[in-house]
Amino acid sequence: MPMTGWYPLLLKLDGRKCVVFGGGAVAQRKACGLLDAAADVHIVSPRVTPELQEWANCGRLSWHEKEAEPHDMDGAELLFAATDRPELNRRLAEAAAERGIPANIADDGESGDFIVPAVLRRGDLILTASASGAGPALPLRIIGELAERYGHIYNENVEALRTIRGIVKANVADPAERRVLLGAAVTDDALAQWRTAGRLRDKDELIAQLRQLAKRTEGTDT
Ligand SMILES: C[C@@]1(CC(=O)O)C2=NC(=C\c3[nH]c(c(CCC(=O)O)c3CC(=O)O)Cc3[nH]c(c(CC(=O)O)c3CCC(=O)O)/C=C3\N/C(=C\2)[C@@H](CCC(=O)O)[C@]3(C)CC(=O)O)/[C@H]1CCC(=O)O
Numbered sequence: 001m002p003m004t005g006w007y008p009l010l011l012k013l014d015g016r017k018c019v020v021f022g023g024g025a026v027a028q029r030k031a032c033g034l035l036d037a038a039a040d041v042h043i044v045s046p047r048v049t050p051e052l053q054e055w056a057n058c059g060r061l062s063w064h065e066k067e068a069e070p071h072d073m074d075g076a077e078l079l080f081a082a083t084d085r086p087e088l089n090r091r092l093a094e095a096a097a098e099r100g101i102p103a104n105i106a107d108d109g110e111s112g113d114f115i116v117p118a119v120l121r122r123g124d125l126i127l128t129a130s131a132s133g134a135g136p137a138l139p140l141r142i143i144g145e146l147a148e149r150y151g152h153i154y155n156e157n158v159e160a161l162r163t164i165r166g167i168v169k170a171n172v173a174d175p176a177e178r179r180v181l182l183g184a185a186v187t188d189d190a191l192a193q194w195r196t197a198g199r200l201r202d203k204d205e206l207i208a209q210l211r212q213l214a215k216r217t218e219g220t221d222t
């Protein structure tokens with residue numbers, strides 16, 4: 001039966017304890033995503049990949065060189081059961097449920113509390129794709145296409161948008177007009193125009209140009 005009803009969200013994990021049981025390729029991938037979110041990552045596994053070993057050596061994460069025990073997850077916000085023993089993963093997820101900790105189960109996504117989508121990060125812009133458990137191949141293809149369409153320049157675009165939005169919010173009182181101006185600000189051409197810091201500093205010029213852009217867009221719509 002296909003999985004349905006997953007709810008997409010972005011979690012704040014910086015400095016929060018996340019426990020990954022297992023130290024293979026899957027545990028490494030989950031740890032990598034957690035480190036991108038600045039989580040406090042704990043790997044519990046008798047053996048780990050060379051990369052995980054390296055990250056432990058340089059203090060990016062903690063490696064507990066031992067077999068999984070339920071108390072390892074005490075104080076954790078999220079749990080990843082990614083050992084190569086399905087029965088152990090299931091028992092760890094049960095122990096997590098008893099503690100109210102959401103669990104991801106590597107060998108049986110459907111039985112877990114959450115699944116992990118394929119991700120593309122461009123600075124603060126986060127694009128994700130998921131097939132709700134049907135597997136990563138299609139989401140990965142789509143993320144590859146998005147990576148080409150939304151190149152590294154988008155790191156700066158999000159920065160520009162953050163600044164523009166701050167200026168518009170502070171200087172335009174009417175919410176309907178704000179929406180129109182911010183809509184005009186996010187075309188590729190407009191973002192390219194605003195990326196230079198000099199322009200963004202001049203609030204009046206920024207608002208005037210956005211009004212002009214919005215009018216032009218309105219003109220092409222009709
Ligand atoms: C996106 C990504 C995120 C990540 O893991 O961070 C992800 N899987 C990735 C890779 C990958 N996974 C698998 C292969 C081998 C090739 C293949 O089989 O296709 C590869 C490729 C590789 O390893 O290179 C096999 C596999 N995956 C799952 C099972 C068990 C099951 O089906 O329940 C099995 C069979 C295991 C077995 O045979 O024993 C389960 C899940 N995998 C998911 C996510 C979740 C929802 C996916 C969705 O949206 O539908 C879900 C449900 C749970 C979860 O893990 O959260 C990441 C790519 C990111 C990247 O590389 O950037």
Ligand SMILES: NC(=O)c1ccc[n+]([C@@H]2O[C@H](COP(=O)([O-])OP(=O)(O)OC[C@H]3O[C@@H](n4cnc5c(N)ncnc54)[C@H](O)[C@@H]3O)[C@@H](O)[C@H]2O)c1
Pocket residue numbers: 021022023024025026027044045046047048049066067068082083084085088105106107
């Ligand atoms: N969700 C996904 O994206 C995905 C992708 C591929 C495979 N899988 C599934 O995930 C499982 C793990 O895959 P992998 O490639 O990382 O496997 P792997 O064999 O490379 O790693 C398994 C890890 O589990 C550790 N382990 C074994 N017993 C343990 C214990 N008692 N306590 C703690 N750690 C223990 C091992 O030391 C090893 O580091 C596979 O069995 C497969 O079913 C999931």
